[in-house]
Amino acid sequence: MSEWKAICRIDDIPVLGARRVARPVGVAVAVFRNSEDQVFALLDRCPHKGGPLSQGIVFGTSVACPLHNWAIGLDDGCAKSPDEGCTPKFAVKVAEGVVHLDAKELETHAIDLAPPRAGPGAATAGKLGDETFDVQAPHGS
Template sequence: MSNWIDIAPLSDIPKRGARMVKTALGCVAVFRTAQDEVFALNNACPHKAGPLAEGIVHGKSVTCPLHNWVISLETGEAQGADEGRVTTYPARVEGGRILLDRTFLRARTAA
């Protein structure tokens, strides 16, 4: 069995956008940059658990819609003076489809 789960076509997420994806193994926020890179993170901001999938994507970061914390899509770390981290998950695009790593999703805490 493959370790990658096919979750959606890349076209389902607008450039500089995000979607909450519900898998059999839990919910994950999936982000698409202007360069069509994809990143997967826990949806809860480390500050007050704001819904990151509803945030603004800029470069390789997302700004939480609640209190404007900026989170790196690559590392999950809060940037600037803010401290905290969001769990990240391996994601990739193959054949125009977004894939998430099943092994890492299994290790996550329940959504």
């Protein structure tokens, strides 16, 4: 049985946007909200060149990587054809307007992956977003 960690309110995530969730170890998690108020969570790293997916544009159930415009599926973390590769996804649930992530996954899932490679866009990774949520204390509580 999963232990769920409250992260933020759904309204804290802009429609067609994302917020980053910092983790004690490993690459941050990007939490996305689409136009249908569906919420998804992926490692904040494109499988192509490590671009910050949290800075991409959400459309339908995909996000466009801001570095090279790869379309990444929000439901599975995989690049859309003809591109190839996947980024890890995280379990997410919304209850009474609050977004929760699986606490065990936050601590252990994909923590051994290297941070994004240096290159175009790497210097701005994490600086353009409005807010990063700390998993130690849920936002707004």
